[in-house]
Amino acid sequence: MTTAPTPAVPAGPSAADAVVRRPAPSFWVRLRRSWWIYLFLLPTFLGYGAYTVYPLLASWWYALLDWPGFALRGTFVGLDNFRMLLTDDLFWNAFANSMLFLVIAVPLRVGGALLLALVLNSRFAPMRSLFRTLIFLPVVTTSAIVGVVFTLILDAGGPVNTALVSMALLESPVNFAANSGTSLVTVVAVWVWKWLGITMIYWLAALQTIPPEIGEAARMDRASVWQEFRHITLPMLVPFLVIITLIDVISALNVFDLAVTLTGGGPAFSSEVMEIFIYRTAFQATVPELGYASAAAVLFGLMTMALALAQGLGVRAVRRRQS
Amino acid sequence: MTTTPLAVAPGTSPAAAAGRPSRRGGPRRSRVLTGCVLAVFCAIWVYPFVWLLSASLKTPGEIFGKGLSLLPDRLVWENYARAWNEVGFSDYMLNSVLITVGTVLLVVVRSALAGYVLGRADFPGKKGIMAVFLITFFLPEGYTIIPITQLTDQLGLLNTHLGVILGLGAGGQVAATLLYAGYFRSLPKELEECARVDGAGPLTIFFTVMLPLAVPVTATVVILQFLNAWNAYLLPLVFTLSQPDLRTLAVGMTAFSGEYGTDYTGLAAAAVISLAPVLAVFVALQRQFVDSIAGAVKQ
Numbered sequence: 101m102t103t104a105p106t107p108a109v110p111a112g113p114s115a116a117d118a119v120v121r122r123p124a125p126s127f128w129v130r131l132r133r134s135w136w137i138y139l140f141l142l143p144t145f146l147g148y149g150a151y152t153v154y155p156l157l158a159s160w161w162y163a164l165l166d167w168p169g170f171a172l173r174g175t176f177v178g179l180d181n182f183r184m185l186l187t188d189d190l191f192w193n194a195f196a197n198s199m200l201f202l203v204i205a206v207p208l209r210v211g212g213a214l215l216l217a218l219v220l221n222s223r224f225a226p227m228r229s230l231f232r233t234l235i236f237l238p239v240v241t242t243s244a245i246v247g248v249v250f251t252l253i254l255d256a257g258g259p260v261n262t263a264l265v266s267m268a269l270l271e272s273p274v275n276f277a278a279n280s281g282t283s284l285v286t287v288v289a290v291w292v293w294k295w296l297g298i299t300m301i302y303w304l305a306a307l308q309t310i311p312p313e314i315g316e317a318a319r320m321d322r323a324s325v326w327q328e329f330r331h332i333t334l335p336m337l338v339p340f341l342v343i344i345t346l347i348d349v350i351s352a353l354n355v356f357d358l359a360v361t362l363t364g365g366g367p368a369f370s371s372e373v374m375e376i377f378i379y380r381t382a383f384q385a386t387v388p389e390l391g392y393a394s395a396a397a398v399l400f401g402l403m404t405m406a407l408a409l410a411q412g413l414g415v416r417a418v419r420r421r422q423s
Numbered sequence: 424m425t426t427t428p429l430a431v432a433p434g435t436s437p438a439a440a441a442g443r444p445s446r447r448g449g450p451r452r453s454r455v456l457t458g459c460v461l462a463v464f465c466a467i468w469v470y471p472f473v474w475l476l477s478a479s480l481k482t483p484g485e486i487f488g489k490g491l492s493l494l495p496d497r498l499v500w501e502n503y504a505r506a507w508n509e510v511g512f513s514d515y516m517l518n519s520v521l522i523t524v525g526t527v528l529l530v531v532v533r534s535a536l537a538g539y540v541l542g543r544a545d546f547p548g549k550k551g552i553m554a555v556f557l558i559t560f561f562l563p564e565g566y567t568i569i570p571i572t573q574l575t576d577q578l579g580l581l582n583t584h585l586g587v588i589l590g591l592g593a594g595g596q597v598a599a600t601l602l603y604a605g606y607f608r609s610l611p612k613e614l615e616e617c618a619r620v621d622g623a624g625p626l627t628i629f630f631t632v633m634l635p636l637a638v639p640v641t642a643t644v645v646i647l648q649f650l651n652a653w654n655a656y657l658l659p660l661v662f663t664l665s666q667p668d669l670r671t672l673a674v675g676m677t678a679f680s681g682e683y684g685t686d687y688t689g690l691a692a693a694a695v696i697s698l699a700p701v702l703a704v705f706v707a708l709q710r711q712f713v714d715s716i717a718g719a720v721k722q
Contacts, residue, residue, distance in 0.1 A: 148594050
């Protein structure tokens with residue numbers, strides 16, 4: 101604590117003194133004066149360094165190793181893992197499933213949540229906070245437990261099948277999660293149910309930024325609800341659309357908890373997404389392949405970052421066009 | 424996304440049709456109509472929770488045998504006793520609580536300290552730190568799980584509570600740090616100068632002046648981290664593969680469905696036990712939950 105008073109010195113004696121001194125404190129002076137800054141950052145340096153930055157880099161190194169799980173360390177094999185991945189049908193199957201999931205689930209979640217937010221935000225909606233709370237409820241629950249619970253609800257003898265059969269929407273019960281034709285769509289449906297509420301909250305926050313006077317003015321001019329939405333609300337929501345889609349895309353790539361507990365990636369890999377492929381290769385195989393799984397993880401990480409970057413550029417482009 | 428406006432049209436146009444022509448009575452009818460549609464929608468939305476609660480109190484024969492009836496003939500509380508005592512959900516609950524509390528504390532302390540410095544001080548290397556944060560903001564968990572498991576193993580922390588807490592809270596969580604940084608940046612500069620004149624050092628200023636002022640951010644970070652840690656699955660699963668006593672509720676749940684596959688009523692009771700705490704906290708603090716999540720995104 102002995103150096104603590106030091107930062108106060110320049111401000112103390114006279115303002116002129118501070119002006120003269122401040123422009124050129126050398127690197128080392130600044131470093132010594134700001135010891136406490138680095139003390140405050142120490143937990144982050146250690147934690148973030150060890151648990152985020154190191155794994156980020158280590159994955160790249162692991163990806164170059166042939167490393168059966170039980171061995172202490174792997175042997176360097178260069179780019180062999182990547183070469184094998186590119187011809188591995190199961191890898192491409194997982195990649196295709198992840199992409200398919202993204203393309204179906206994200207528009208449903210983003211669009212469905214916008215629809216609900218518009219209804220809840222309209223002057224026709226009664227008891228808004230109650231409805232908002234009920235729709236938000238699944239968001240706080242544990243994905244892994246939701247996955248297990250829905251294996252029961254969607255079971256051939258469960259309530260969903262009973263209802264669909266009695267309404268004659270289905271001829272005979274289908275075990276949705278355990279059928280290779282419906283397993284991925286089932287994960288999509290449960291995922292959208294689970295997370296729609298949070299996206300709705302994002303949209304409600306976005307709609308709050310639109311001044312109500314604009315809508316009132318439009319109604320004075322006898323614009324219909326549809327015209328008001330199309331020409332006033334929608335253009336103001338475009339920047340939010342890009343950000344909300346980005347958040348939901350990232351969330352859709354992290355569907356592991358729900359998918360693995362609901363379908364386990366099956367049957368016959370029909371709902372195996374990238375994270376399940378990585379997990380299965382690294383931790384569940386009879387001979388775990390840490391190097392091979394890391395190579396898949398690296399490709400998966402690059403894919404995620406490319407998507408985030410593309411959308412980040414999209415956000416910037418929209419902002420520039422608007423200003 | 425071009426389909427979004429089309430999807431919106433059918434929902435809003437009936438309301439428009441009813442609301443415009445007759446100036447009186449119209450909007451009221453629209454309100455009733457909208458309310459009914461929302462009520463039906465929400466009833467379907469929360470049905471899985473109601474079904475789960477009812478299933479947890481049924482006999483094994485009733486759970487799939489009684490069609491859509493939600494009312495059990497007799498409340499079978501033994502399902503809960505079985506899940507809690509025999510399957511071990513009492514232990515899983517304790518593990519989940521310990522791990523969640525540890526993770527929340529770790530993230531709050533770590534990100535408040537870093538956020539204070541990043542929000543208020545200027546120092547060599549600040550831009551570099553922010554750049555690393557932005558690059559790793561969207562890092563998927565599946566990407567880092569293998570090296571993190573190896574690291575934890577080397578530290579001798581695999582199969583310990585501390586190992587799971589560090590795995591969940593030591594890295595990542597950039598959003599929490601940025602929330603603190605944004606908040607501290609918005610506070611007036613005079614605060615520290617006054618304290619400094621009184622002879623307080625940086626640590627004293629932080630803990631006695633700044634941190635107490637940041638209660639709103641701390642509440643947000645606590646809520647977000649509580650959800651994050653309580654609902655975590657991949658990391659606790661991998662870290663406790665060889666140590667069943669350390670399972671959290673989420674991991675215990677899937678182990679239960681694997682080991683006692685056909686005890687559906689016990690499974691439903693276990694699910695209620697696991698979801699009840701998080702739902703109770705949410706219902707008690709719903710305003711703060713919703714504001715936290717909306718606020719975190721606006722940042």
